[in-house]
Amino acid sequence: MSTGGGYGDADKRQKILDSAFAVFTKKGYQQTKVDEVAQLAGIGKGTVYLYFPSKEELLREMLKAMIKKNLSELKKRMSEEEHPLAKLKVMYATHASLLQENPSLAQLHIHDFAFVNEAFRAWLEQEKADFMAYIARIVEAGIKTEEFRPVNPNLAAALIISCLSVFLPPYGSDTFSVDDVLDILHYGLCQSLPPRP
Numbered sequence: 023m024s025t026g027g028g029y030g031d032a033d034k035r036q037k038i039l040d041s042a043f044a045v046f047t048k049k050g051y052q053q054t055k056v057d058e059v060a061q062l063a064g065i066g067k068g069t070v071y072l073y074f075p076s077k078e079e080l081l082r083e084m085l086k087a088m089i090k091k092n093l094s095e096l097k098k099r100m101s102e103e104e105h106p107l108a109k110l111k112v113m114y115a116t117h118a119s120l121l122q123e124n125p126s127l128a129q130l131h132i133h134d135f136a137f138v139n140e141a142f143r144a145w146l147e148q149e150k151a152d153f154m155a156y157i158a159r160i161v162e163a164g165i166k167t168e169e170f171r172p173v174n175p176n177l178a179a180a181l182i183i184s185c186l187s188v189f190l191p192p193y194g195s196d197t198f199s200v201d202d203v204l205d206i207l208h209y210g211l212c213q214s215l216p217p218r219p
Contacts, residue, residue, distance in 0.1 A: 034065070034069070037063045037064075037065075038063050038065070038069075038070055038080070039083060039084050039087050041060075041063040042054075042080050042081070043087075044062060045062060046084060047126035047127070048126065051078075051081055056070055056071070056077050059080070078139075085142070086142075090149075092117075092120060093149065095116060095120065096113055096116050099112050099113075099116045100116075100160075105164075105169060106161065106163050106164030106167070106169055107204070110157075110160065110182060111200060113157075113186075114185070114189070114203055114204065117189055154179045158175040158176050160179075161173070161175040185203050
């Protein structure tokens with residue numbers, strides 16, 4: 023990838039990533055041609071390779087950029103809320119709205135991108151771990167203020183994050199609402215709980 027500091031380098035790189043996102047999410051990795059990405063970006067195929075030496079590298083960098091952008095947006099909106107439960111509601115609402123506003127995001131999970139290299143998988147696992155730790159801290163804050171009952175924060179964070187998947191096809195926010203998810207998370211399943219031994 024080019025590391026030159028010329029004017030417009032960052033903008034051109036981003037334009038390539040945006041175009042790659044549009045094509046990869048529509049066609050998948052195997053059916054995507056770099057020519058198509060270049061054409062959508064309005065540049066030559068050779069220019070794409072100046073920034074990304076291979077189609078696989080382009081895919082990895084596109085996925086990284088998309089994940090970073092969405093996590094940043096989630097955290098930004100969550101930070102604007104004071105109470106832990108409100109933060110979680112904003113997380114689900116933001117996630118659902120991002121999928122509605124960008125239907126191509128929801129298509130990523132149907133394509134097999136599992137072949138990406140070990141370095142990318144390690145990066146992705148670290149991103150997941152960091153976000154889970156972020157949610158666990160929110161749970162801990164809720165426990166301290168007695169908004170949440172004492173639970174294992176890490177287990178609670180894993181369960182909370184796993185619920186994000188209900189907004190993906192074949193379900194989505196048209197099937198399950200944010201309030202539906204929060205209701206089960208907040209109140210559980212049982213009508214009444216027996217006293218603990």
